[in-house]
Amino acid sequence: MKTNFFSKSILIFIISFFSALGFVFGNNGEEGNAPVKKEESEKIPVKMSLRYFRLANGNESIKVSAWYKEGKKNVYINNAVINLFFGGVSEEGNIGSGRTDEKGEAVINLFQKYLQIAKGKNDLDFIAHMDGFGSYSEGEEEISIKKAEIKLTVSETDSSVKAVLFQVFGKDSLVPVPETEVKMGIRRMFSILPLGDPLSTDEKGSVASVVPCDIPGDKEGILYVIAKIEDHDEFGTIESEIPVKWGVPVKVVVNHNRTLWASGRNAPIPLVAASVAIVFGIWGVLLYLIFQLFKIKKLSKRES
Amino acid sequence: MENSIRGHEAQRIIKELNVELLPKKFGALGKTWVVLLLIVIANGLFFYCQQLRQGLCITGLGDYVSWGIYISNFVFFVAASLVGSLITAILYLLNVKWRAPLTRISEVIAVAAIMFAGLIIIVDMGRPDRIHHLFMYGRIQSPILWDIIVITTYMTISILLLYFPLLPGIAFCRDNLTNIPKWQKKMYRVLSLGWRGTKDQFAIIKKSVTILSVLIIPVALSIHTVTSWLFATTFRPGWDSTNFGAYFVSGAFMLGAAAVVAGMFVFWKFYEGYNKYITENHFDRMGKLLVLLSLVYLYFTINEYLVPGYKMKQIEADHLQSLFVGHYAPMFWAVQIFGMIIPIIALLFKRFRKPAPMFVIALMVIVAAWFKRFLIVIPTMLHPFLPMQEVPVEMQHYMPTFPELSITLSSLAAALLVITIFVRYFPILSIWEIAEEKGIETEEMEVKGE
Structure with missing residues (x-):
């Protein structure tokens, strides 16, 4: 009877535990917020847009947005894998990939491979491709940038x-x-x-x-x-x-007071005193107890 | 003492306890368990070597989530270690008699957990070779330094609290275990400190245990409060709370009690004769204690989420929505339901306070407690108050990598291995305390001659 109940309980636990784990890790997978899989013809058409950025520090990136229309509302697609190509969709032209966030956006930074391929080019053609997943169809969008x-x-x-x-x-x-x-x-x-x-x-x-x-x-x-x-x-x-050089110079105020946010050397005295007292107090007792262990040993020798 | 047992009868009971409770060699199941743990540990060590060579880039940690499962695992270990103070100290000072067979189980869990709490922090360091910098350049104003001090202190107290009452047990092993290797004999001889069980020696033990029991309570509360302050003293949604110390401590007591129940069940089920000492009554009482601790934790949990949820300040709202209905909702609700609601309801009924259902519930609480720490650490890191600029989108998500999971799992396995090794070589039930509970005076336990 006991074993029977035990086995049943274990079984229930295992099922519950693994369902929970399924929830936990299932949500991190490729198809984060994807509806159930559907036939190709029923798939939701995906819209995409691309924006090109070049910052003052020279870093270049492409921000890809992916969404679909539900009535008049735009619904952003989360967790979609976006592949970015330069010049055309080919393995050589694949210059990076990213995953869309909750706002349906993926920022793909343009690094080494892009810099090599695009060197000397003044017309920059980027193509973003999203693989179809769940009930979303695949999507593709391109942007042409002049340098x-x-x-x-x-x-x-x-x-x-x-x-x-x-x-x-x-x-x-x-x-x-x-x-x-x-x-x-x-x-x-x-x-x-x-x-x-x-x-x-x-x-x-x-x-x-x-x-x-x-x-x-x-x-x-x-x-x-x-x-x-x-x-x-x-x-x-x-x-x-x-x-x-036309700004007002800002004076950097170095804090030499004894405060909580000062350096270790400028810690508030009460804090240092309290900490030292507590640490020494407790460790004093612990050393006394360790001494008691020696006393036990000594007593053993005396008795024998 | 009233109704004390002396003489021949006392010797008979002590002999019987020795036969039943002295450590035994593992059977096939025990050996398989050890091998399994060693495999998990070896796998983790392999990946830790890789991490030492390549750095934390082999983990899923990044600019957003710089504290991942290593830190949530650390909080889990610290929480589990608090059980020592609950069972050994609080119940001891309250003079709760039924705690006697549970004290050593709880203390060994506490020692193993606190050891690996310290180690997992080193694992989380990208440059563990610079650990001494913490002491050289640490600021006394920083909760990180307080944590180091309090962990070291708590570990020392826990080891002493395990060792003092274990001395007579080691002497029992020294005097009664035959057919054991030389090194094992030597180990018992050295560790027993020549114990003879005299009145004075027992008096020292009792005095030391009382001092330690008083000392461990504030230190135990400090260790988990300081751990909570590592979070609460930083300005982040989900952590910016004055409630965090009490919230962490209550959660730790609940986890600790569940860990003891799981341990009790293993000995009750798989160790012949132990069910005479760990009885269904113990499970019933621990069940009631677990309900009480779960209700306290439920109270703090509601506080923790209801108040910011009611105000819904923008950044708090993003964080809470990710927990309630967003990315982490399945994990969040699974943890609340399996780790708190079901245990509370089930344990209110006597039929669920039996060993087998208690074990299942304890495992649910332990697993949920681990994920709870994950939920405390990671979603908050994904929602910083100060915006971070030009962060690649892949850094705005966190998924532990396989090496990271392997290292974390190996730390859990290693903690279990420490407990397993202890059980293999030392009596897990305190023979002299059980004898004393049965009414045998300590003088009867004195070793007569060599």
């Missing part, structure tokens, strides 16, 4: 920064791009502080912004002025930055 550059120059006389937008042709031929919106700003920790409204480039491809002199910089007063074009149909999002 452009923003050159920044500093005018010390009127504390302004001039940005010129060029499209790159041939090896190093730069042609100014007029009538394009450029945002000027100053890099802060988490975002860009805009220097006025976005400006449109003139026939020489240039815009200029005066930098106010009362913005806190680093300890030497250096600010980083940024010029940026965003989501341009031909150039994507590109930015460029230049350091200027």
Whole structure:
């Protein structure tokens, strides 16, 4: 009777445990939020979009979004594997992959392989491919980017920064791009502080912004002025930055007080005293108890 | 002592206890168990060597989740170690008589758990060769340093609390075990400190155990409170709570009690004659204790989720939604249901406080407790208050890698191996305490001559 009940209990436990584990790890798999598998004809058509980014530090990336329409609403696809190709869908052209997050977005950074393939090219053709999974059909989208550059120059006389937008042709031929919106700003920790409204480039491809002199910089007063074009149909999002010495130097206050957030040497005295007292108090008792072990041994010898 | 047993009758009972409770060689099942543990440990060691060579890049850890299952495993071990203070100290000071056969089981679990809590922290370090930097450059203001101090102290107390009452047991082994290898004889001789069981020696043991029992309670509360402060003193959703110390301690007591129940069952089921000492009554009482501890933990759990859930500040909301209805919802609800709700309801009924159902429930609580620590650590790391910029999307998810899982599993297996080895060479039930509970005076246990 006891064994029987024991076996049943074990069985129930095993089933429960493995169902729980199934839940746990099943959710991390390829088909994170995928509905059940369906026939090819019934599969949900997937929409995709691509955006190109080149940051001021030179890092390039492609942000891929994947979603489907449910009535008028866009439903973003989570956990979809996206493969990114350059030039055409082929093994040689596969320059990276990523997985979409809860917002249906995957950011694929463009590293070594892309830099080798794209070297010297001014027309950049990217293709993103999503394999079909669950009830989603496969999806594909492409984007063509023309290589452009923003050159920044500093005018010390009127504390302004001039940005010129060029499209790159041939090896190093730069042609100014007029009538394009450029945002000027100053890099802060988490975002860009805009220097006025976005400006449109003139026939020489240039815009200029005066930098106010009362913005806190680093300890030497250096600010980083940024010029940026965003989501341009031909150039994507590109930015460029230049350091200027027009900021207010920020004094770094070194804390020499005895505080919780100071260095170890400047720990508050009460904290040090309390810690030392507690540690020595407890370890004192423990040493006394270890001494008792020797006493036990001594008693044994005496008795024998 | 009233109704004390003396003389021939006392000697007969002691002899009977010796025959039944002295450690025995493992049978086929025991040997298979040891081999299985060794395989798991060897697999983990292989991957740890790989980790030492290549670094933490072989794990799933990244910029977002820099504390993964190594740290959740550490919290699990610390929690399990608290059982020593519960059964040995609290019940001892409350003069609860039925605890006698359970004290050593709980203490050996505590020692094994705290040993591997310390080791798994070293495993989590990318550069373990720099561990001495913690002591050289550690800040007394940092809970990390407090944790190191308190773990070392707690381990020492636990070892002493295991060793003092074990002395007569080691002497019983020294004097009664025949047909054992020389090294084993020597081990008993050295470890028994020449124990003769005199009145003075027993007095020292009793005094030391009382001191340790008083000392271990604040240290045990500190160890898990300080561990909780590693989280609560950082500004993150899910951790930014004043409740965390009590929440961790209550969860630890619940896990510890379940671990003792699991241990009790193994000896009750597989060790011949032990069911005379670990009886159904013990399971019944431990069942009631487990319900009480589970209810306390349930109270803190509700506090932990209801209050931020009611306010739903944006970043807290993202974190809570990932637990309640999002990516971690299946694990979260499985843990609450299997690890708390079902055990509480089931253990309210006497029929579930029998050994077999208790064992199943204890295993459920233990497994759920491990995943609970996972849920405390990982989802929070995925929702930092301060945004991180330009992080690749693959770093915004966490899935432990096979090497990481292997190393973690091997630490669990190694803790079990420590317990297993202890059981193989030392009496897991305290013979002299059981004898004393039966009314035998300690003078009757004195070794007469060599």
